[in-house]
Amino acid sequence: MSSLKPHAAYSGQVMPRGSRTWAPLYRHPGLRSPPSFTGAAAKATAPSLADLLRQDQLRVDHIHWRLSESEGGVGVPMGSVKEPVRFGVAYLHDQPVIRVRLGSEYKSSEQQSSPGVVQTVVLDTASDVPWVQCAPCPAPPCHRQADSTYDPARSGTYAAVPCGSPACEQLGRLYAGGCANGQCQYRVPFPNSNRSSSSGTYGADFLAVGPDSGITFKFGCSHGESDDQGGSSSSNSDNTTAGVMALGGGPESLVSQAAANYGNAFSYCIPAATERRQPGFFVLGGAPPSSAYVATPMLRYQRVRTFYRVCLQGIAVNGQLLNVSPSVFAAGAVLDSRTAVTRLPPTAYGALSEAFRGWMAAYTAAPPKAGLDTCYDFGGAFFVAPPRVELVLERGNVLELDRSGVLFHNCLAFAPNSDDRMPGILGNVQQQTMEVLYDVAGGAVGFRRGAC
Incomplete structure (x- = not known):
């Protein structure tokens, strides 16, 4: 857990007092990227403003499209909502990311045991199913990432979710990916495209958010990212994170899964783009808003x-x-x-x-x-x-x-x-x-x- 403990520089306003479930929050891959971003990640070329805004609009289109499809148009004529076009795995820059630890009994390639593997994940309040890339995951079809890839075969606490189980059935029509070898499969459409997705086995393992907390956590174990034609969608990706930490209101999200342990609440603070001195924070759980x-x-x-x-x-x-x-x-x-x-x-x-x-x-x-x-x-x-x-x-x-x-x-x-x-x-x-x-x-x- 030591790599998740707050650094001395995170003191003061940034560290939420009295919370055991907090983690530093960074902008990725902007001015305050986590220390894990080195090598290829550090050399990633930032997109032009035009590309960034185009990706931003695709995400907006996706949110509006989902609402118009599912909420009877939410008062908007269907013709005025654009169906998102395919744009690969175009991750937006300067997004909020945190580091979590996945697995509690994890063997490295040298067969040394460790309390899991650190993964850098994007915080997403508009998605429900968390997922990370899992070994084997060659690039392509997977995208490159800065952290070591989580390998379920090396975790003594990983278990695939069985087909027909309540957790598998809970994925519903939107996220269900079928069944393979008795193991539940998931599929998550990317927020800025309705034709590209992350898919793989739906599994469970120990998750630590912060140095003193943890839950048994269900998530998507992705072995590839593809479009509906089966091709790789990673060619357009400049993302170097391990996956997405979903914080939406669905039953599959981290917030819903942790509600019994920490309360059905969360908060975050995203630092300004020009802030070089310290990161922000993410807190799982929390009291109602005070004065x-x-x-x-x-x-x-x-x-x-x-x-x-x-x-x-x-x-x-x-x-x-x-x-x-x-x-x-x-x-x-x-x-x-x-x-x-x-x-x-x-x-x-x-x-x-x-x-x-x-x-x-x-x-x-x-x-x-x-x-x-x-x-x-x-x-x-x-x-x-x-x-x-x-x-x-x-x-x-x-x-x-x-x-x-x-x-x-x-x-x-x-x-x-x-x-x-x-x-x-x-x-x-x-x-x-x-x-x-x-x-x-x-x-x-x-x-x-x-x-x-």
Whole structure:
């Protein structure tokens, strides 16, 4: 467990006091990558802004598509929701990652025993089934990863989930992958493509989150990533993580599996992209939001339990409320740890962009960048001070965004949906530097500013 213990540099605000189930959270593969990212991972080429925003939009399209398919359109005509196109395993950069330990009796290639193998996984609040790459897993079809690949054959505590068992049946139509040699199989469509997936055996092993906690954990053991035609989808991947830690509302997620041990709650704090001094944190479990948080009710969809959402009622710029009816925000906003730029109803976005331009008149406007249309050239500017942006939540609670969550690559860090009736998506750029607490059991979301 020693490799999961907090480093002395993680002291102060970053370390949540009184929690046994916390782990440092990093941005991958950005400025604060974990120390495990070396070699090929350290040399990974960052995508262009255009590529990043294209991947971001594919993920947004996937969320909207799932909701329109399963929730009777959630008020959106089916023709206005784009079916996501195949884009391989295009992982977004600067996503939140943590390190966990998988297996409690694990033999290395030298036959030395160790308490499991460390895996770096992406935190995903919009998926249900956790998975990691498992040996044998040649690249391709698997993607390269920085950590040693988890090998179930070397773990004395690994067990495949039997076909017909309650855990296998729980995967349901969306995630079931059939049966092979009496072992349950899973299939997880990637969030930015409905034709590419991770698939393999659904198994169980000991999982440690932090130095002093652990549970028996069910997850997908992936031996390859492919598209529907059976081909490898790893050629487009620059990801070096071991897999995905699903935190969605489905029964298969880490949160649901750990609820009996740690309570049905979790929180995280994503550091600003420019923060070089210390990482953020992830906490499994937690108490309901206190007075230190800006709290708001957690909304859930009836059929798709995966997503968590909140109700926006307005947006203010430098204390001035935009002239937008609360009815424009009726579809709510899905919280997503992997979408970068927040999506708004086009009516709300137009009003925000206009107000923002007014407050930024002293700076030189620049041409649009990919999907961002309110951009600036700050060359020669001694100091950049964007206006204060606040989100008005249900019950009138006001959440002020950190200044680092207002601009993205010198552009307003928001984008419009194609229809006012589509749900908004609160992305990780706006969430950074604040603790976001998901009290699933209590039906509430809390935001605590300046947490990391």
